[in-house]
Amino acid sequence: MNLLNDSEVAMLDTPLPALKLGIPPIAHKTALAFAAPHCSARKRQQIYCNTLAVWMVNKHLTGFGIRTDLNGSRTWQPQARTLQDVADLHIPGYGHLACRPVLAEEDRCYLPATDQAGCVVVQFDAEFSTATLLGFSPVEPDRLVELPLSELQDLTVLYQQLPAAVSLKQRAEDALTHLTDWFQGEIAATWAAVEQVLTAPEMPVGAMRSRSRSRAVERGKILALAAGTEPVALVVWVEQNPNTTLDIAIELWPINPDHRLPPEVQMILWEPHSEQLMAQAQGGGSERLQFRFSGKPGDRFDVKVMHKDFTALEPFVI
Template sequence: MTCNALPLPISETAILTARSFATQQPTREKAEKVLLNTLSVLTVSYYLNLMGVSTDVNVGDSWNPVMRLSTDVADLDVPGVGKIECRPASINEDFCYIPPESWGTRVAYVVVVIDECLEEAKVMGFVKGCSTEVLHYDELLPLEGLVEYLEWQKLAQSTLVSLSRWVSGVVEYGWQTVESLLENPQLRPVYVFRSVEAISGDTVLKETEAHSVRRAKLFDLGIQIANQPVILIVEITPQSDSKTSVRLQLHPTGAVYLQPSIVLSVLDESLNLFLEAQSRSADNYIQLQFSGEVGERFSVRVGHDGAYITEHFVI
């Protein structure tokens, strides 16, 4: 991965800022850490600005004197997207240290190697998520993919479906009750004979909890699944432990079975695969279930033969 690193100059202004922050620290070791953290943040900010991505260094914890003193932080805010962790690393090693306090709270983690003369910084690459203290260079994605990933994240943020608002009756465009969607006979699965509640002894399309809320949306992947749209049903059930149960079901339209090899996936906030189910030749539906806390984000992807449709949610 080192051969793909992008070298960038370190400006005098960046050095002055980093040294100013460093002089506020109580020990030499802490001062050195803050110096490198600050230069890493400014390097990534410089790179993103060159690529047309706006950043705001002033709102990050790394620009807060109290947070710099009490934590090992190197965050950079990208408006409309979230925070990136910009971690300094040594050219003499093949890994980077990622503080546990940053795990799961960043949209990306970028590794930067700064030379001893403070003249040049090499941006090594990035990862979308991290939950380990040791991040090896060979785990990094190429830097050229970072801007596209951030643009995708920004789009995802702007199209979030809020499940908590469903409870109060606020539903985003395109989502409707299961009953209203299935009023159209052409969309109703063939195994639903008389009503949306009758399914061979199961309660697949029937609300099982009095306080559950369910909504449905039609997904059309076109010719990839023989022009057969599918119905995604999302059911949320608040639980006593402040968590919310989320159940996802994918149903066929106008047929008994789903087409084989349709994939229903749940991605976490960093777009890493969390859960997945795939239809077989005789599946009426496929289902995934998990729980999360209010404010937690995830994405649902429906795909077949290389074609995907993704919806982004916040609990």
């Protein structure tokens, strides 16, 4: 594991006060969108606060030059946040960093028993207009913890534990999706049922409704774009043919009230071995972007979603 170098650590030796940050509108929109499908007011509040806490910690760390994996975090996975009380940010080379929310009048926070390596406590004001990063605490995995806020350590303790930036290419290799495994039910938790990702009733689901669905599998995941922009949904549809080839559709859907993709968003289909561009599409305010193609076992391709200074790379093998 590559840690921050000595010069970077030296810059962080001076204790920092609690950091008070303004919460941007896009963070509220994302939190509301994640919470909306749930009937229980308590569950909606939990998901709303958890999402805001993770968003703000991610915003701070990325601004500090730390590489994070927001889209791979359990808070961004519909099934995980439905079944559990999850508020963690995945940091490659470090693990899951808990980002636990507390309200203005609270003097302690409760950390569920999971595999988190540490915890940052985020306190919201009464109007949810600001978030204060109060401090850090190391935690023992899989133990229910009650953390008094007075015992939190300075955030510099966390900074000195975090790994250096992990390259986008290395993260992509670690996250390679094997599409043929989907037909045996071996699907990573980061890929959710499309009905959980595209929740608006007026939003069509599926890439090829006219095709037979008997041998088809469809999954999706939410991608956070550049700051100030609503997230989008990446949907993958695969159907197995009798000759072992796969028909594949890759789609990018908006998740916003207008049901339109941002004009600047791009989706690129890339062949990594020959480093050749296979296809490219740009949002332009459209309802969705789509690639359709066929492939044989062993074929590799990457999907890149780009928006301003944001890039997500999803690698696949058939």
